[in-house]
Amino acid sequence: MIKFVIMAEQLVELNVTGMHCNNCAMSIHKLLEKKGLQDVLVSFASEEVKFSTGDRQTLPQIIKDIESLGFKVVDEANLQPTPFYDKVENKFIFCALFTAPLLLHMVLPWHFLHNQIVQLILCLPVFLMGCLHFGKSAFSSLKNGVPNMDVLIFIGSTSAFIYSLVGTVQNLGEHYLFYETCATIITLVLLGNVLEKRSVNQTTSAVKDLMKFQQVTANRVIKDGVEVVSAKEILSGDILLVNEGDQVPVDGDVLSGDSLINEAMITGEGIPVSKTKYDKVIGGTIVQQGNIRIMATKVGSNSTLSQIIDLMKKAQAAKPPVQKLGDKVAAIFVPVVILIALLTFVITYFATDAGLQRSMMNAIAVMVISCPCAMGLATPTAVMVGLGRAAKNGILIKGGDTIEAVANTKYVLFDKTGTLTTGKFGIIEIKPEEGFTMEQIRGVITAVEERSNHPIARSLVGGLQAYPQQKIILRTATEEKGLGMRAEDVDGNNYFLGMAKHKTPDHFNLTLYRNQVRMAQIAVDDTIKPDAASLIAQLKKTGITPVLVSGDKALRCKVLAATLGIKEVHAEMLPDDKLKVVDMYRKKGKTIMIGDGINDAPALTQADVGVSMNDASHIAIQSAKVILLNTDLKSVVKFLQISRHTLLTIKQNLFWAFAYNIVAIPVAALGFLNPMVGAFAMAFSDVIVIGNSIRLKSKRIAP
Incomplete structure (x- = not known):
């Protein structure tokens, strides 16, 4: 079955498996744009594809076209385990078993391993696996006008196989046998896919960890007692019993009982919060002490946790401006590399008299060492880890583009009541x-x-x-x-x-x-607030100018500003006045506005980045790009630090991805790189980029 959700505005949501990096997502994105679809959003991390359409009847054809690119549209609700033969890990093991003997003939004097028929028999299963895994995707991507990396792998491995096959049929000798090159290219790229898949899973762990909090059971109170139900079955108005040690299944109001609840997964604050009658509780939090009876108020997609997960998914899919360069290069990468490979073959064969064998090996090396995936993974993996780390600290960042907007901030404008006080x-x-x-x-x-x-x-x-x-x-x-x-x-x-x-x-x-x-x-x-003075001092230390913008009386604002060390004060400001102040500072430099997210909504929207000092009950405020679930002012510093280091990681990744290809392609073209070594280097270039992103998870972050 195929899952799609069509809302009133004709929004379609598909679950698509098989996307390995941002280039995969780009190929689907381009396909859907060519079909004239609107509001296209493709996230390889969450395996989601969203778009708007006015004609439901086109859905079957759209799904067919997506699957023709080599991906699979699935029904997440009835998702079946991946078949044994379809797992990339098993494909790698299968190929490795045949590739190992082919490589051994280069170091062992066993005569039968040098036999060209034996080498053909060992290479053929690996080549067929490569055709199934890379060939279908490569052909579909070319047919749809969006060539992907599989085109390079398929052409490289097929060239080596056909060259070797011709040598075998015509009995031209061992100098024409490169079966081990063909098999090794396929096996090493599969190894890269395995490592890449595991690494990407680590970068998306923040969303997956939050989703686990939704997969719980609940004790629903009925006439005859209590029944155990899934959290998905709870309706608004249901009465639920939550005992000590249980997880609160949905958002609700406490009807009776007293408890201490750990809300760290929402606010990042580890100290338990006391809850009693009339207090609100949030789904996913843990009852550490006591028992309570609650009435469900927000369930399903309306719950705080669902909104947080949805915000994080959208944020991970939002592209920072720094990614645009990588996307532009990746979009033309495959055709350019094929052109370079052809030129390498022609120049080497006709200009240097190196011979057919050397010319072809140089061309193959160019194709297999090239790696558009590294460029495609550079930004989204860093963004995913950065957003995940922020979320675990009670900071919700609504888009990867927000992270870049924070860079080079010159001014931070503060509201007074509820923000600094x-x-x-x-x-x-x-x-x-x-x-x-x-x-x-x-x-x-x-x-x-x-x-x-x-x-x-x-x-x-x-x-x-x-x-x-x-x-x-x-x-x-x-x-x-x-x-x-x-x-x-x-x-x-x-x-x-x-x-x-x-x-x-x-x-x-x-x-x-x-x-x-x-x-x-x-x-x-x-x-x-206790941390207000230290926050202002830290901002000034990093070259950021703090500004107080408040609707309060001028004298009170001046007293507060003098206490905290703020020199620029704008008092007795109405919402319209605050907009003018924000505009004034934006003309001078990048500006962040921090407010309570309600009366400051226009100013939060107007600033380069709006930060809402708020609690979980106001998580859905759309005016701010950042929501601090924990209203401790330390969260502001943490947000700035995480954003700065995430952007630094993106730049490091892009540098590595570009530098790798800029250096590796000429080296391969000049004949200094064996195709097998090239395949090995290509496989690990992705892993290095992702590894640098994962390092952000535990990296010590300083201002």
Whole structure:
């Protein structure tokens, strides 16, 4: 069966196996574009092909054309294990068994191994396997006008086989036998495919690890008790029982019970979070202590985990601008290499009198050493590992292009509340009037604010608990919206705690009165995040200018900026004003905007890179290109470091891929490289590029 999902907008999703690198993905991409399909997205990492079409009836032909390129469209839901004979590992082992004796004849004096018929018998199964594995793909790619690397391998190995076969039929002697060259080329390239497949699996492990969290069972509460069901079967509104040690199957709200939940797979923070009635829980997190009963709220594709996986898949498929050069070269690579191989043959044969044998071996060496796959793998493998490492640190990057956009950042613009500050208010300073003590004032504030449900009131009460107070007993307390609290104590004293009646140039924004006599002025503000100062210092150390852009009062913004060491401040900014500020800085250099992802949405969209300081419940905000699930400011530094090192890895990979081909092709053309050595070098060029990308997984990352 074939899986495709057609949504209202006619979006088709296919699961396609057999893609080894970005060149494979490019061949499918070009095919679909030639057919006039829109919104084409091909990811060899997730084995997904997506496109939009207005005509469903063309689907069977589109699928047939994709399979004609040598790939296979499968139904992921009913995916059968790969047949034994179709596994690339088994193909390699099969070929290696016949190739080994062919190579041994070069070092062992056993007469029968030098027999041309024996060599033909040993080489034939390997050549036929090569025809099946590389030939079909090569022919289909040529037919569709998108030649791939298999064309080079097939022409090279076939040339060596036919040359040797002619020598055998005409009994021209051992100088015309190159069966071992044909077999070795095929076997070594298959070995490269095996190593490449395993390496690519490691680069895509982040998405696969997250997908494993979806494959769990759940205890669904029913009338007769509890039934065990798959997480995929859970519907919104179902009541689920989650016990200690269990994984929360889907997003939901806690109905009863208390627990400690490890949310590290979402936020990157290893400290368990306490959950009780009315709290939200996220699918995939682990209950470390306690038992809870939850009601499912977000299931299937609406769950936080599904959105994260979808974002990562899209991000892995998004190409950074640096990849465009590699794609352009890879697109014309195969025809150019074939042309170089032909010129090598002609020049060597006619200009140097080297003879047919030497000319052909040089041409074959050119074809088998060339490796467009290394260029095709250079960028996506580094991007996949970089995005995976970021995700494990609670950082969701929405596209590989975002990583390059972060490079050479000149300015980082910060919103104030919820970004550099916690959003939790506390008393910054109390200024008592003459005749009143600090203990009296604290006692009145606590007594009055205890009667209010306002978040700021609760913050003030909590902040004063640790300090000595003179207790009072209130008879009444009423809240006047937009003004403050009025109260009367048992002794008949009237109190008012609220907004300052007269604007003052200082930072005091609350005033406390007793019987219309001012007792104190109070400065209340949200508290600065613990890591804010060190973040600003690190940015400045790396040559990035921090800028505060806030809708808050100018004086409060200046106080915060002075505390953190920020020199450029834009206060009392409305959303439209923030857009103008972002535009102004973008004209000066690359600009990142960091905000809470809600009221800063326009500015986040306008910046080169928008970063949302948010929690998992707001993961779907589309305005930002980066979402920090863990609102710890250390995540900002980690994001910048991972992006910088990922881009560095991409550049290293591209350098190796280009340098390898620039050096190897002329060396092969000049006859300094045996085709077998060329095949070996080609097979491992991919592995070196992928290995460098995998190194990013555990590499020590510094600013």
